[in-house]
Structures are given as structure tokens and as C-alpha cells.
Amino acid sequence: MKSARALFSIEDYKGANNRAYYSIFHAINAVHAVSGKAYKRHKDAVANFNKDYVKTSVFPREMGRKIGQAEEIRHASDYDDFYIASKEESERQISVADEFIILAEKYCMEQLEKQKEN
Numbered sequence: 001m002k003s004a005r006a007l008f009s010i011e012d013y014k015g016a017n018n019r020a021y022y023s024i025f026h027a028i029n030a031v032h033a034v035s036g037k038a039y040k041r042h043k044d045a046v047a048n049f050n051k052d053y054v055k056t057s058v059f060p061r062e063m064g065r066k067i068g069q070a071e072e073i074r075h076a077s078d079y080d081d082f083y084i085a086s087k088e089e090s091e092r093q094i095s096v097a098d099e100f101i102i103l104a105e106k107y108c109m110e111q112l113e114k115q116k117e118n
Contacts (some may be wrong), residue, residue: 001101004031017074019099020090021074024067027104029076034111046071059103065097 004019025042028049032038035052039045046067054064073093076083 001094001097008087008094011087013087013090014083016090017077017085017093020093020107021070023097024070024100026057028067028070028099034108039091052071059105061108063100067100070096096098 001023004016007015028045050064053059054061070093077085
């Protein structure tokens with residue numbers, strides 16, 4: 001997130017979109033890790049997060065939709081030569097990443113506490 005904010009501050013909105021999304025992705029990997037799971041492929045990590053945590057309402061469905069949109073924005077920012085990323089869009093991307101990281105951190109801490117108790 002530090003990189004996303006730094007890129008945003010210099011008006012590199014495509015770069016900020018990328019770093020904000022990858023902050024989400026790394027938080028998804030942390031959620032998997034507390035359950036003893038890891039995925040080599042990016043799409044497997046996201047797909048299994050949606051299956052195991054969004055569809056089961058561990059994380060809100062709305063957050064699942066926001067993550068999907070964040071992934072689309074990141075993809076366009078990285079690969080579409082004619083895509084123009086706006087300041088407002090990057091602000092939303094960073095906001096979604098912040099929101100998800102807070103939820104993921106809370107979930108991970110709760111799971112680790114439960115594991116300690118057992």
C-alpha cells in the first residue's frame with residue numbers, strides 16, 4: 001500500500017492501481033495461509049478465496065465484487081495500452097485495498113487466536 005500511495009502522489013495512476021490490487025492479492029494469500037493453504041497460480045488463489053470465503057459469507061459478497069472490479073482495473077492498467085486511469089479510479093482502488101486489508105487482517109488475527117486456543 002505504501003507503493004500504491006507513493007505512485008498515486010506522483011500521478012502514476014496505472015502504477016497505483018497495480019500496487020493497490022497486489023496489496024489485496026497478498027492479503028488474500030494471508031487469509032489462505034492461516035488455513036494452511038497456498039496456491040501457486042494467481043487465478044487459483046483468487047478463485048479459491050471466492051469459493052471458500054466469499055460464497056460462504058466469511059467475507060461480504062460486496063467485497064468479493066469489489067475485489068473482482070479491482071482485478072479488472074489492474075488488468076486494464078497493466079495490459080491495455082489505450083487505458084487511461086483516472087485519479088478518482090485510483091482513489092477507489094486504494095480505498096478498496098485499505099478496506100479489504102483491514103477485514104483480512106481482522107480475520108487472520110481471529111483465526112490465529114482460535115488456533116492458539118486449540
